Amino acid sequence: MKRRVLSLLLVIVMILMLLPGCQTKETGPAGGNANENTEAKVEKKILKYNMAEDPRTLDPQLNSSIKAGDIINNIYEGLMREVDGKYVPGIAESYEVSDDGLTYTFHLRDAKWSDGQPITAHDFVYSWKRAADPTTASDYANLMYYIAGGYEFFNGEGSSEDVKVKALDDKTLEVTLAAPTPFFLELTAFYTFMPVRQDVVEKDPEGWAKNPELIVTNGPFKLAEYKMGDMAVLAKNENYWNADNVKLDEIVCYIIVEESTSLTAYESGDLDIITNIPLQEVPEIMVNNPEFHITQRNGTSFYVFNVKKPPLDDIRVRKALTLAIDRKLIVDNVTKGGEMPAVGFVPPVAGMKDTRGNVFREMAPDYGIAIDSSKVDEAKRLLAEAGYPDGKGFPEIDISYNTSESNKAIVEAIQEMWKKNLNIHATLTNQEWSVFANNRRNGNFYVARHNWIGDYADPVTFLDLYNSDGGNTSSQWVSKEYNELMNKIKTENDPIKRDEALYAAEKMLFDEQLFMPIFHHTDKMLVKDYVKDWKKTTALGNWYFGTTDIVK
Template sequence: MKKWIIMLVAMLSLSSILAGCGGDKQASGDSKDGKQEMTLGMTTEPPAIDPAIATDTTSGWVLDHIFEGLYTRDKEGNPVLGAAKDQKVSDDGKTYTFTLRDDAKWSDGSPVTAQDFEFAWKNVLNPDTGSAFAFYMYYIKGAENYNKGKGTADKVGVKALDEKTLQVELNAPLGYFDKLLTMWTFYPVKKDIVEGNKNWSADAKNYVSNGPFKMTDWKHNSEVVLEKNDNYYGKKDVNLKKVTFKIVTDATTYYQMYKTNELDFIMTLPTDAVTAEKNNKEYQEVPYFGTYMYMFNVEKAPFNNVKIRKAFAMSIDRKALAENVTKAGEIPAYGMVPPGVKSPDGDFREKGGNYFEENFDEAKKLLAEGMKEEGWDKLPQVTLLYNTAENNKKMAEAVQEMIKKNLGVDIKVSNQEWKTYLDTTKQHNFQMARMGWIGSFVDPVIMLDYYLGDSPNNRTGWVNKQFDEIMAKSKIEQDENKRFELLHQAEEVLMADQPFMPVYFYTNTYLTSSKFKDIAYYVNRYPFLKWAKKE
């Protein structure tokens, strides 16, 4: 773990990580005519390229390139002012006044206004929008009441004072507000575009955004095309003229496309390819602030019983999974919050430790006790659901085998395409399902928020009043020592009930053509191409 943490710190300290200089292949964006174009592999269709609706990293990858919030990120991943040129904070730390850049423009050339931000944020909070990420705005005065139908939009503490001035009132001071504002949920949208067409984000034809790139084509289930936004205030920093995301759902296929020069970049390599590419200078393993897990639906048998949930969690060998299935240096997970969070007591994960361990005998004992409590002579049939991807398939099959061997339980495995899968799990129509959660900034709160009782992202049906209360206290606690102690308490409550089984903390694997440099490889977002260029 210490090695992983050192690697993470090193990653954060670099201005950007250059692709390796090995390899002599001529990639698709590397033609002799010198065109600044790049083609990347995307493993699934983006479900929603809409800042208010998107909840997944694939949609977020596109959104991060075509929009920009009040804050953005520098090459190291630190929050810096973006569409705003200035901010002032009141003495009590609760009122922020942002002044927008004079040259902040939409891709159609019209000015980005404070009214656009006010509209966008209130659109996220509007109950009719159905945003699953609206709760990230609950720090704002009146936001939670409006989102839950207990208040009105005019009571929300977001107000455009004039064309270039936005005032935001918080419930309490928030030390990580700048980091929070880098999330796509806080991006602006152009009011007249959104109000004029409820399906405005479904295709590129009338799409308007304000980031370094603009979307010019979206052939569903085939590709998403971005081009340099010449109306972006920082266009001099943008070198690539065109970025194409090729949607290739089969891992073996996109790996072959990289090797045959059809793609300049791929990530989440097939496990067999990881071994083959370890010594390739174009290969990278980058720590990723997230947790790969299997959710339990606590409202459905047999996972309505906590002992059975714990039995399943104890019955898989995480080290063997990391070494033999994923093979990319992942860290076995025995909690929710990944390593890499610096707290007053050191790394949060090291301080919190492991909440359980593999113990196959204890697992069988807990399973028997849980079945007895429920009055079952035979365990109800269990189906493990995962979203279609080669690596997820291999992981599910390995877990299936381990549960049979170590727990004596035969489970079925089933898969669905990503968009269908999200809908199925949202409706709680599963028993046990794969999920990954990536922190949009490096802090325990962003990971633990997933399991809040009223979080739309919490699809387990697990609601714990004590957990919710501790999390609420942590968000207004100004003493960092006390805040982190509360977050440790919250994780302890979560793991005592264990509505999920953590498997590993992510490491992303990348292959990037050596022709490209100045790509920013963040620890909690997919690679950012604002400064990327082809040599």
């Protein structure tokens, strides 16, 4: 494995400069050494983790990023928390569900915010209604549709008072759902349902969530420092209700985007955990490094088409581009991490079942996409029908992706397949994450990299992405019929009818060919052997360090 000495030295210097507690020795008062406290700092248990991406926001109601979610999942806590695939009490000490499955009553434990103020049921009422408020522009506002009145409030057909979540007293929260929702408890562990405090948000609505001087949190850690583009430092929250069992003193979350630099820092001991591993290094690391871990993930990697931009406004073009891709070649020769070629949207994980308990992917079709090859002849026929025989006259289109060596390798493979199989040329544009995310959100692209990780164990978590009532769709496609179908799924009590709607929804996405699926995800990570009891077990694959220890 090649090593660059200069790169190594630069990484070491950068990280040492950023690491809290690394200061120049000084002579203190009366001849004392001001560095006497340094030993105490060195003895602290500090986890050094590379999150690899500068978060757009740390506001639970506004976040839709997995990487930012790693921080949010450690500085906030919902009514429930997911640990080892199970949902355990978080801020809610207990709960009851009515016989009809519509009313949940949560009893909050005696818990405090990081500034010592008590957490109350009113904090949850404010936060959930804030998420449903159309002026908040939450990407996940549609999750509030499960609550009676949530849909009406967001769509201007009702008011905040109509959203059926209320505080019976400071420690009792009552929620009435629009329809029985078997996974509602899972939702209460998700970012959007985590509480924020109204007085803090209103002090600086745009900047409070990244400001250590303003933000208050209720999880095992609190935001102690944030340097844009460099790092975030999380410190143990002494006011957390379970603080006695939190072993880490600090987590330093570095923002090192370049994967080779991240790996060099890990191998030199300057990082304890990384997940952005260069694709070309994975096969060797997988065999030779016992600190390498790989797990299946509830996610799909795909490329979204902007259906409003010619020639992508022609469904035949979109289908041709999709059929020209050899997914097995990509996972075998590019990603090399145990990924599964994708022929649908909802991934084939065991927990992703329909209403009647069937694994969704096993019951759904492949929509004409070959799992182990491309379909070049059919792709050429469709392109010719669209007016571009053998690619002649096809305008140059652009594929956008966020900066990453792995993303670059995948998009270059797609570019080459389109050139070889269809005789068309695509330019490649890489952008820093926040710029890329905004451009994709606003439709400033032709074809753009995308991936989706399930938020909870129901196919709706994927299918709802194209519900234009939500805030995460990027294709610029709006379908009233599809929105109504998704709303039917959320309110249908008959399991047979609900399942019919689930499968019809995925079929509609492929009938319109809004995106081309590439593969279903795995998680690949390197974790030092002295890091104990680490968790990466939420439905989203977020890190949870509330039980983690460092034992050297």
